[in-house]
Each structure stands twice: as structure tokens, then as C-alpha cells.
Amino acid sequence: FGRKLHLLDVIPSTQDELRRLAEQGAEEGTLVIAEQQTSGRGRMGRHWVSPSGKGVWMSLLLRPSVPLQMTPQLTLLAAVALSRAISREVPVEIGIKWPNDLLVGGKKISGILLESAAEDERLRYVVVGLGISVNLEAEDYPEELLEKVVSLKMASGKTINRSDLIATILDEFERLYDLYMEQGFAPIRSLWEAHSVTLNNETLLYTPQGPIQGIPRGLDGTGGLQVEMKDGSFRTIYSAEIGEVGP
């Protein structure tokens, strides 16, 4: 991964740039990195703060020849790869909040956005967008975000070498992707569950069908989140936003 590298200065979004390259036939492993994004995108159409030179804003192209329904598994794989890579480079304890936010001390340090194109129910390509708040300082964030987000530098007290971090991310990604292609989802599922902060806690999930509250107990074989409801029954969730369970 990363042998075809497009290193750019200021662009709207690495996602758009890589999707354009993917449509032109770019090969698996192609990587787009930007120093700064002017329209960085997050999940649910949110804006992603991407100031110059302080973060890792990049998109990686995958071309897995698997059915479209496997996309949730790749989402979870991305979270495990990124959390393992960061742990190798920076002395911080990382927790994965379902499906793929990485937290340090309960605050978000990284977000992942998967965008895919499919044909005949099979994935044609997946653009994996990775946003990591590396060397940002408190003043780089809008005030209201500070209680929810943190950078690796703020969390560890150390300035992090971004090139080393990117190399380690590619290494972990390639390893886990190979493992997934050889052995399927089972090993990824165990790794994700071991790093999760979502499991076994009372959780409010805003699903497209409305909010549900329950206790996530684990992943199923397809990558869905298995939530135990008050009456003891289980529901499998593929898409939702986790909310606060307030008093």
C-alpha cells in the first residue's frame, strides 16, 4: 500500500481526489495525502477540521473483490488497523467506539470515512478516508469541540513524526487486509472486540429506524453490532450514531 502516492498541499478533500483517481482505474493501495483540506468531510455529512501540516488527512484505495454486504467488516478492519498503528507510534491507550472512532481518554483523536462504489452487488472500490489529529493544539479547534476531541500531541505531550506514523498505518493496514483476505472476518472481529469501549455498556443508538437503547455485547459474523435489549432479545445494528445515555 502507498507505492502510488499522491502528496498534495491544499485540496478540498482527499476523498474526492482519490474517488476521481479510482474512476480512472487507479490501482489498489493508491494513497492520497493532503497537508490541508478545505472541505474535509466526516460521517453524516459533517465538516472535518483539517488544518495545515498538523494532522494526517489521507485516503487509501482498496479493491476487494467481495460482496457489497462485506462493507461493515472493512469499516471495522480500518479501525483496528489504525488503532494498532497509532499504539505502535505513540504511548497512548486507544479505545474503539463503534463502529470506527478512535478515542483516547474518552475523546476522539481520529475518524474514518468509507465511501464505496459497487456493481452487480460486488464492491468495485472502497475509498478509506483517515483523519488523525496528530500535532494539533487546543487553539486549532473550535471551542465547543474541545470537550469531545483531542490530538495525539495533546494526549501524549509529544510532537509526533507524521511520516513515521503514515508508514506504520500502511504496514498495519496491509497486514490486516491480507489476514482478512486469507482468513475472513473472524480474526478482525476478535481484535475489534478486544479494543472496543462500546461493548457491555448501556448505549443509546440513533438508528435510521429511530433510537434504541441497550447493551452492545459483540459483533456478529457479518460485522453487525449485537445489542441486548431490556427484554433480553437481541438486535443487530449496522448503521447508527451513538448518543449519550443521560440521567
Ligand code: BTN
Ligand atoms: C468521521 O469521524 O466523521 C470521519 C472523518 C474522516 C476524515 C478524513 S480526513 C481524510 C479524508 N478526507 C475527508 O474529506 N475525510 C476523510
